[in-house]
Amino acid sequence: MGNKIYRYSLAGLSTLGICMALYVCLSSALLVALIVIALAIVILSVGERKNVIDKVYRLIGDNKALNLGIIALFILLLPFLVQGNNYLLHIAIMAGIFSIVALGLNFQIGGIGQINFAPAAFYGMGAYTSAFLSVKMGLSPWLGTLCGLLMAIVLGVVVGFPALKARGYYLSLVTIALQIIFTLMIVNSPWIGGPNGIPGIPSYQIGGFSFRTPVALGGIQLPYQVNFLYLVYILLALFALAANRLYNSRVGLAWNAIEQDPIVAACQGINLTNTQLLAFCLGAAYAGIAGAIYGHYTSFIGVENFDFSQSLIFICMVILGGTDNVPGVVLGAVLLTMIDEKLRDFSGYRLLMYGIVLIIILIIRPKGLLPKRIRVYQQKDRSEYSSHSAVVTGGSR
């Protein structure tokens, strides 16, 4: 009994520790953030060598309710922790939006092992569809978001169906082409603002309450970002849950089998076309809804938010966080969003610094911060069968 309470509190403390580390990264200066990240990397590397990370995973997994509660409470209290600082809240919102896109992209990179170089095109498809419908057609932003999601899926099918006949480098080339076509098409379409973008995108409303009005909570005046923070993180929670369930289902397994060997996968009864298209379309759906929310949040979208370099950043988030690992991908997206914002101090050298940070992290953790792991289906199995070397070592790719 005492052991149980001990484990319970240990699990709670480790989650709390992760939340606090993220909070410190978010709220302090670049140097402090980098030190925290460096410390985290050291802990991860040492922990893995001593098989501690595995135990922490189990500890957190065994006490899911408690840990999800702590994370939820952390996000709920975040506006108060940062004392209503709207810039920090903005970073947190962008981290959430990018996390959703990265989770979707992970179905392709982590799942079927195909690098899609056009996540920003799907993200932009969602944003432009929703913005256009609500600005030019007067559609409700909620419906616009739904249409954005659907249009991104349509783009996913139209591009994915022919493109997925190719694999590896060839598929990547097709997606690079898609990304370039998408940006060029927007710049050359005056009816969606061309190079000027779409300004004045309306915000979400519930009843008469606009998401762009500040709220007073517990006697403290909080900026309007709070509404979006909660909206984005509720969605992120749902989308991460869905991604996790897919990963643990036969669908996630089929994706991994296709990644490893498509012919063997087909000989196990996996329909290659449909299963790969599914990874493409679900990824597009995630990106589409994230893009739509982005538009309604910032009230302005321009082509520079959806260009090739944005796509590369999404890819970095997935790879740096850890492919095919839902917490890893979210962690990667959150960290890179924060680092990117912190580096604004460097102005001209920002991208250079960004690249250096990325390279250093990937040299130390080449498989990402939280690498892909062996699936564990039930906690009970785990004690029955030994589970050392849970981290996938090496690789056949």
Next chain:
Amino acid sequence: MMGVLRTERVSIDFGGLRAVDNLDFQIGDEIVGLIGPNGSGKTTFLNIISGIYKPTRGRVYFNGEDITSLPPHMIRAKGIARTFQTNRLCLNLSILDNMLLGLYCQQQTTWWQAIFMSSSSSREIKLGIEKSLAILAHFNPALITRAYEPVMTIPLIDRRRIEIARAVVGDPRLVLLDEPTAGLNSEETNQMINDIAKIRRRSSQISIIIIEHDMTVISRITERVVCLNAGQKIAEGTFSEVARNELVRTAYLGG
């Protein structure tokens, strides 16, 4: 004899090369050995049956149904499972995950069920795990304790066992084994012969086509042997009949 699989004058051309030439073949409730020198079209023939290649001419019937133009995943769903010449497990995945892949064709969960009805999805996985572990225990109980280890940490003989276990776990009607003893030493080959015999002991409703170069394997487990040379069937019968056949001797020894 009730025919499980039958091919009618199957041919396949790769450019100017005819790898399989007018092959009539059939198998009932039995173990058939497929032998022949290198390049005689044995693996190509298995690839045609399992749908990886489409024959240039001829038809393939499975349980009386024409499966010639079906893609591999539908042929697997009909009940033909196979292993590969070079061991092709998913090395990054655990033993258990590889076994669950063998059950993929029997499972029903779609992506939206996986997301919105996760309890039925995990119940299906749980049943699959029980079944997988039972089959693993049948082949090598030691593998159960390693079920959560990635396959790349497992020695070759056990990888082959897992591949065979993956093929039979989904209750196929016909199993195609492509050189199951390649790369094994004689002790391991003996173990493998026992393992293949175990498949039949588990269920007599499984027919097996086995490609093999090791004639002790062929003589000990097959009930009938078909010998190919240059894509054509040159002999058929029990092992001792085929072994005495003059054409077979010439094909193997040259001259």
